[in-house]
Every structure is written in C-alpha cells, then in structure tokens.
Amino acid sequence: MSIDSRLSPLDETRMAPEQRRVLDAILSGPRGNLDGPFLAWIHSPELADHAQRLGAFCRYGTRLDTRLTELAILFTAAWWQSQAEWQIHAPIAREAGVTEAVIEALQEGRDPPFELDNEALVYRLGKTLYTTRRVDEALYAEAVAAFGEPAVVELVGVFGYYALVAMTLNVFEVRRGTGPLPFAEP
Template sequence: MSIQSRLNPLTEATMDDAQRAVIQDILAGPRGNLDGPFLAWVHSPELANHAQRLGAFCRYGTRLELRLTELAILFTAAWWQSQAEWQIHEPIARSAGVSDGVIAALQQQVEPPFSREDERLVYRLGKTLYETRRVDDALYAQAVEAFGEPAVVELVGVFGYYALVAMTLNVFAVRRDTDVPLPFAER
C-alpha cells in the first residue's frame, strides 16, 4: 500500500542514525509498520520516539475495550476530517465491533444511532471535550462510574493523542489508498 505526503522522502542515504533507530523501534513494536503519522514524525526522531510509545499505549494498552478506543479514534478522525486516520481506523473499528450505522454517522458528523450506552458515553465525552474544551461534573461522574477514573484518564489521552495524529496527517497531507475515494470532502 502506498502512502503519499508533502514531506521530503527519507532514504537510507538521507537518514541519520537517530532516524534509523526510531524506525527500527517502530517496526519492532506492536504496529509493525510506519503507517500514519510516523513517516512525518521520523523527521524529528525525538518526537517520533516519544509519540510512538504514547501511541502504542493509547491503542493497545488502555483499560478500555478496543471497540471503545476505536470509536474515540474514529470520532477524532471525523472531527479533524483526517483522511488517512479514518482510512486506517475505520476497518479496525468495524472489526472491533463498532456498528456500520455508528461508523456511517460519525463519517457524516451526525450523532450516531447508538445501541450501547458505553459507546454513547464515549461519543458524548469526546464531543463535549472538543466543543467546549471541558467536561462538566455530571458527564465526568457518569464516565467515572461507567469506566473508572484511570480509564477516563486514558480515554482523554486517546482523544489527545489521536488529535495530534490527525493534525500531523492533515498538515503533511498524508494519504493512504490513493486510488480509493477520500472519506471526507477536501476544502
């Protein structure tokens, strides 16, 4: 699968040792690929190193079910209209159990027809956080009751990390599956 971006491509001849080392770490980790923002971040190996470790935790290490993590990621991708983030995570979310109706509504940026309350709560938390930059006491208490305080901390981390991913992909015009129509209209 080809990935395109506006960045200058790195080659074996143009990379330094720090870039080679962080690429090796990423490839040896749970992802096993340089998909998404990593080809941008590797231009700054220190950023890449820290971000890839945080990302591995946010994607694979939280207390949340994968279905809920992927829902938060898709919500973020839709919020930022991040083409590659959506393209990468939509099939993962589907296989993790996020329904077709929820996925379609997120892509259209309308409230999904949730049948699961935990998904509705993740959506409400993300929407409130992104719209108001805060979460009120009542919604916070609901989230803590449903998921536990450590998982709410981790969920906020997922929203924050994937916002960074979306911004990176958008600024550097990273595109995946360039022969497939984009999930969001370009402005």
C-alpha cells in the first residue's frame, strides 16, 4: 500500500550509513516495512533506532493480550485523529478480536459498548490519562488488580509511545493509501 507524506522522499542511493543501518534493522524486524512513523523517523536515524526498538516492545512484547494493546493503540489514534495510525491499526485490532461496534464508536468519538471488563478498563485508563493527565487511586488500584503492576507500566508505555507515533504522523501528514480518511481534517 502506498504511503504519502509531506517529507522529502527517501533516496536509497543517498542514505547515510546510519540511516541504512536503521532501515535494515526496521525491515528485518517484526514489522518488515517502513510504514507509519518510520517514514519520518528515518530522517533522524538516532531517533528511528530508539523509537523502533521501543515500538517493537510496545506492540509485540508487553504482558498485555494483543487485543488490549490494539485497543489502546486505536483509542490513541482516535484521540489524536491520526489518519495513518488508524488506517494501519484498525484492521489489526479487528483481527485481534476488538469488535466492530467498539472500533466504530472509537472512530466516531463515542464511548464504546464494551462486552469485556478488561477492554472497558483499558479504555477508562486511557481516557482518564489523556483527559486529566493523571489516574486516580481507585482506577490505578483497579488496573493493577486486573493486569498486574508490570502490565500497567507497559500499558502506560503503549499509550505514550503511540501518542508519539500519532503526533509524528499528524505533523508530517503521513497517509496510507488513497481511500477516504477515517477522520475529518481540522
């Protein structure tokens, strides 16, 4: 699928050795492509190198079920109205088991009709964190009881990492494909 952005195009014949090294690491890793924010980050290979390793952990290595990770990513994409982040992760979330009703509600900015308590908890944690920039004691205790302290730390990392992804994609107007955008542009 084609990726467009406002960045200057990459010219593989003019890449610095550090860019080439990071590009090779991204292409040989679990993603296998230069999709999403990596199109921007490769312009700063040091940032790309650190971010791609953190991103691989946040997406593939946490203690959370993939369904919950993808829910947190979609919530973040909807919060930031990040076109490419949504375009990339909505199909992955569906495949991981997030229901169409939840995906649709997130895209429309509504509270989703959750059937599973752990999904509702991820949503409440993300919404509280993004809205108030804090999490109160009761919600924190509920999250730790449900997921365990290490997984809550990792979940906050997922929210933070994908906020960075969303900001990158928004600033550099990264778009995936030619179809309609999931969110109205401001």
